[in-house]
Amino acid sequence: MDNIVEQLKTLKEIKPRAEWVNSSRELLLSQISAQAENSKTLVGANVWFFFKSAMPSGVLRFVAQPIGVLSVILLFIAGTGILGVNASKTSLPGDLLYPVKLTSEKVSLSLIINDSKKAEKHLEYAEERVKEMEAVSAQPLETQDKKDKIKQAVSGLMDQMEGAQNQLDKVKDANELGQTENKVIVEVALGVDKKAEELSQKIAIQKEEYKEDKELETAFGAAQASTNQTGVKAVEVVINGVENSKLEMPTKEIMNVIQKKIENTAVTVEEMKKSIEQAGAVENQVDVILEMKDRPTTATSTLSEAQEFLNQGDLTGAIERIKTTVGITNEVKDTVSHVEATIVSPAPVVNSTVVVPEPAAVDVKVNTDVIIKPTN
Amino acid sequence: MSANSLQEKFLIYKVRQNKDAEAYGKLYDCYIDRIYRFVYFKVSVREDAEDITSEVFLKAWEYINTTTRKIENFNALIYRVARNSVIDYYRNKRINVSTDDEDNMIQIQDKENIVAKMDVVIDRGNIEKLLSHLKEVYRDVILLKYIEEYSISEIADITGKSKANVRVLLHRGIQALKEISEG
Numbered sequence: 001m002d003n004i005v006e007q008l009k010t011l012k013e014i015k016p017r018a019e020w021v022n023s024s025r026e027l028l029l030s031q032i033s034a035q036a037e038n039s040k041t042l043v044g045a046n047v048w049f050f051f052k053s054a055m056p057s058g059v060l061r062f063v064a065q066p067i068g069v070l071s072v073i074l075l076f077i078a079g080t081g082i083l084g085v086n087a088s089k090t091s092l093p094g095d096l097l098y099p100v101k102l103t104s105e106k107v108s109l110s111l112i113i114n115d116s117k118k119a120e121k122h123l124e125y126a127e128e129r130v131k132e133m134e135a136v137s138a139q140p141l142e143t144q145d146k147k148d149k150i151k152q153a154v155s156g157l158m159d160q161m162e163g164a165q166n167q168l169d170k171v172k173d174a175n176e177l178g179q180t181e182n183k184v185i186v187e188v189a190l191g192v193d194k195k196a197e198e199l200s201q202k203i204a205i206q207k208e209e210y211k212e213d214k215e216l217e218t219a220f221g222a223a224q225a226s227t228n229q230t231g232v233k234a235v236e237v238v239i240n241g242v243e244n245s246k247l248e249m250p251t252k253e254i255m256n257v258i259q260k261k262i263e264n265t266a267v268t269v270e271e272m273k274k275s276i277e278q279a280g281a282v283e284n285q286v287d288v289i290l291e292m293k294d295r296p297t298t299a300t301s302t303l304s305e306a307q308e309f310l311n312q313g314d315l316t317g318a319i320e321r322i323k324t325t326v327g328i329t330n331e332v333k334d335t336v337s338h339v340e341a342t343i344v345s346p347a348p349v350v351n352s353t354v355v356v357p358e359p360a361a362v363d364v365k366v367n368t369d370v371i372i373k374p375t376n
Numbered sequence: 377m378s379a380n381s382l383q384e385k386f387l388i389y390k391v392r393q394n395k396d397a398e399a400y401g402k403l404y405d406c407y408i409d410r411i412y413r414f415v416y417f418k419v420s421v422r423e424d425a426e427d428i429t430s431e432v433f434l435k436a437w438e439y440i441n442t443t444t445r446k447i448e449n450f451n452a453l454i455y456r457v458a459r460n461s462v463i464d465y466y467r468n469k470r471i472n473v474s475t476d477d478e479d480n481m482i483q484i485q486d487k488e489n490i491v492a493k494m495d496v497v498i499d500r501g502n503i504e505k506l507l508s509h510l511k512e513v514y515r516d517v518i519l520l521k522y523i524e525e526y527s528i529s530e531i532a533d534i535t536g537k538s539k540a541n542v543r544v545l546l547h548r549g550i551q552a553l554k555e556i557s558e559g
Contacts, residue, residue, distance in 0.1 A: 004503070004550060004553055004554060005550075007503035008507075008518065008523060009523065010503070011519075011523050012413075014413055014416060014504075015413075016408065016409065016429070017422075017426075020426050024408075024426070024429070024433075025404055025408075027430070028401075028404060028430065028433050029397050029398075029401050032397045032400060032434075032437050
């Protein structure tokens with residue numbers, strides 16, 4: 001008997017996987033939080049209970065009938081939910097229905113099981129944030145109000161990019177995937193990269209438009225860096241998928257994607273050089289700038305290595321070098337932003353009538369010397 | 377947090393009153409291991425146990441927030457939801473499994489099923505194999521008493537049986553387990 005009981009107690013060691021416990025918790029809370037958000041609108045219930053307990057029953061019956069009818073109508077409208085969610089689709093930061101829009105996005109995301117499809121969805125919502133930035137930007141709002149709304153959209157975009165990157169990491173780390181699954185992942189990741197590319201260009205336009213406002217320019221810069229990083233991660237997933245499953249993918253197409261990544265990263269390196277020079281002009285920041293002095297050279301040589309790897313057909317080597325370069329540029333960007341934040345910036349000027357320049361008009365010259373073109 | 381403690385009642389209050397997701401998260405943390413084990417011993421497949429357990433917590437949330445009845449005991453409620461979810465699972469899989477009735481045993485159709493079932497559990501400890509051959513009603517009370525360490529009174533609440541009945545089932549269950557282990 002004792003022996004059996006002792007053996008039974010050892011079964012307590014059977015536990016669910018910690019990873020599953022966390023992901024299941026996250027999913028559960030996102031599902032129930034969405035319900036909780038919607039239920040908060042029904043505050044009238046508490047008022048009704050208070051009214052019911054305070055009033056004599058005759059008065060209660062007198063008011064109950066019209067209130068009942070009205071409640072049925074209101075509950076029908078609120079209860080269907082569809083109307084509210086649909087109406088919220090066009091809402092912008094600061095609007096009453098904007099939280100409903102964000103909640104419905106969260107719910108949609110929580111319903112997707114496939115990690116790569118989830119990443120794709122994050123990009124779809126990131127695009128929505130960019131559209132919101134553009135819409136707010138076109139509105140003749142008070143400066144501070146406009147700034148707050150744009151910052152809200154930028155912050156939402158960063159969240160989506162972070163979510164997409166996490167999903168891409170999961171996809172990359174997944175083992176034992178079949179040929180078909182890998183093919184789908186590669187196709188989705190290519191789409192994610194393409195979308196990230198488009199969004200990065202649109203953010204660059206916004207960044208240029210608000211270059212007078214250091215705070216907004218920095219926010220857009222961070223959003224663009226995060227978007228570019230998502231693109232790099234997506235390409236990493238593509239390479240991983242192709243190499244793991246020996247897929248017969250159009251290698252030339254993938255090489256072109258990587259080539260484009262190298263060229264875009266070269267633009268970022270040039271921006272980095274320029275920002276270090278500008279920050280160097282700031283008094284009392286000489287030490288910080290001196291520390292970053294060799295970063296552009298390191299970034300340039302790493303990027304050149306990426307190009308060499310690509311020319312040799314080593315896609316993994318190439319993307320690893322691109323990642324390193326992007327890491328360097330992001331680190332420098334953060335430091336420069338910190339340096340600039342220590343300077344008292346002039347009152348921000350937000351002008352909604354500014355003519356939006358073409359992406360190519362971004363004031364950066366690409367140093368094509370750092371790029372070794374493909375040998376083929 | 378012990379089952380049915382004051383803290384648990386407070387969390388249930390917050391869930392019902394404010395639809396407080398964080399409070400429900402704490403209940404989840406407290407019960408996830410036990411409910412998973414409870415389900416796992418009934419379905420024997422890790423992935424299925426995970427799916428069912430996730431479903432249990434969502435169903436319990438929906439019940440708490442839709443019922444007009446007072447939730448006296450979350451512990452009993454969550455186990456009841458878990459048991460019903462397992463019944464649904466087997467119903468969907470068209471497998472005949474006993475649930476409440478003490479006299480019903482798992483209906484194993486032929487010897488091949490027994491072999492298949494043994495294959496599933498072959499890598500697990502001996503006691504786990506023995507448990508899988510026990511009547512479900514015995515297995516439940518044994519699991520709750522010796523693995524989850526619930527009191528007789530708590531097991532009675534969870535299973536909906538009297539305390540005397542639980543004691544009898546525990547005694548018979550242990551005897552049955554001994555008989556199976558001896559051959």
